[in-house]
Amino acid sequence: xxxxxxxxxxxxxxxxxxxxxxxxxxxxxxxxxxxxxxxxxxxxxxxxxxxxxxxxxxxxxxxxxxxxxxxxxxxxxxxxxxxxxxxxxxxxxxxxxxxxxxxxxxxxxxxxxxxxxxxx
Amino acid sequence: xxxxxxxxxxxxxxxxxxxxxxxxxxxxxxxxxxxxxxxxxxxxxxxxxxxxxxxxxxxxxxxxxxxxxxxxxxxxxxxxxxxxxxxxxxxxxxxxxxxxxxxxxxx
Numbered sequence: 001x002x003x004x005x006x007x008x009x010x011x012x013x014x015x016x017x018x019x020x021x022x023x024x025x026x027x028x029x030x031x032x033x034x035x036x037x038x039x040x041x042x043x044x045x046x047x048x049x050x051x052x053x054x055x056x057x058x059x060x061x062x063x064x065x066x067x068x069x070x071x072x073x074x075x076x077x078x079x080x081x082x083x084x085x086x087x088x089x090x091x092x093x094x095x096x097x098x099x100x101x102x103x104x105x106x107x108x109x110x111x112x113x114x115x116x117x118x119x120x
Numbered sequence: 121x122x123x124x125x126x127x128x129x130x131x132x133x134x135x136x137x138x139x140x141x142x143x144x145x146x147x148x149x150x151x152x153x154x155x156x157x158x159x160x161x162x163x164x165x166x167x168x169x170x171x172x173x174x175x176x177x178x179x180x181x182x183x184x185x186x187x188x189x190x191x192x193x194x195x196x197x198x199x200x201x202x203x204x205x206x207x208x209x210x211x212x213x214x215x216x217x218x219x220x221x222x223x224x225x226x227x
Contacts, residue, residue, distance in 0.1 A: 037216075047164065047207060049216040062215040063121075096163055105211020106154040106169035113163050 002027035004097050004111035012091075012118050018084040022097030022111060029078045030055050035100035037107065038071060038082045040093040048093075052100055053080055087118045122146055122210050126219035132227040139195040141222045143208035148188045152212035155184055155193045158221075159204045167206075168193065198224070 008020035022036070029036065038050040051061035053071045061069050065084070073080040084091060094115050098107040123146035133139050143153065151171035156164035166175045168184035171191060181196045195202055203226055208219040 046220045047209075047218040049214075049218070052214070060214045064215075101169065104154070104169045104173075105152060105216065106166055106175075107156070107164070107209070108166050108169070108175065110163035110165075 002099065002109055004099065004109060006095060006097050006111045006114040008114060008116070010115055010117060012087055012116060013120050014088055014118055015086055018082070018087050018091060018116055018118075020082045020095055020097075020114065020116070022080050022082075024078045024080075024099075029073065029080065030075050033102050035102060036071075036073065036080045037098045037100045039096045039098055039107070040091075041096070041113075042090075042093040050082065050084075050095075089118050092116065092118045121215055122149060122213060122217050124208055124210055124217050124219040126206075126208055126222050128222060129220065130223040130225060132225050133198050134227045135198055135200060137198045137227075139198050139202075139224060141193045141206055141208075141224075143186075143191045143193070143219050145189045145191075145210055145212075149210045149212035151187050152210055153184070153186065153191045154209045154211060155182075156207045156209065157202075157204045158207065164207060195224075 003025045005023045012018045035052040037052040051071045053059045068085045070083045094113040096113045097111045099109040125144045127142045153171045155168040158164040172184045183194050205221045205223045
């Protein structure tokens with residue numbers, strides 16, 4: 001079955017760029033039935049949607065992060081990626097990648113999550 | 121943004137109890153409402169989508185209802201593995217938004 005796995009540095013310095021990749025296995029990222037999304041969760045807090053991408057490259061971002069976020073897709077590698085610039089301690093969180101059901105907008109498959117700490 | 125408000129924020133219940141969690145949207149979202157279960161240190165798991173459709177593999181003791189602005193998640197008979205935090209999420213419009221969570225604890 002389809003599985004997602006996040007990868008990337010666990011520690012990022014303030015003002016630098018956070019970069020994460022999500023690798024999709026067990027299925028093709030090019031399926032037109034899904035979007036691909038990033039979500040984050042600070043310790044002890046609720047979930048926050050970061051953005052989504054379609055196989056066409058079309059993206060939607062959370063306005064609260066839009067000026068700092070870029071999500072891209074690499075269909076040949078079955079991966080999609082997140083870049084978040086100018087990070088601060090407020091960006092410290094567990095970052096999840098997830099598959100989004102195209103019609104209903106539900107996140108039906110999630111990665112295990114990766115903890116990213118912003119600290120000097 | 122569409123604000124999602126869950127109640128209660130936490131509850132204590134016993135095995136076998138019927139549990140109901142409420143989620144209210146700040147505007148009508150039709151039936152674009154999804155429910156997730158999250159256990160400590162784990163990723164959320166989709167339970168119910170489109171307000172009342174049970175995700176494959178989810179036990180039938182879970183059910184969802186509602187439309188417009190008011191929604192409920194019901195666990196008909198609470199089991200030991202159901203102690204967790206539950207989140208609602210609207211998918212009517214981006215940015216997708218989540219409720220603040222309801223923690224279900226053992227009484």
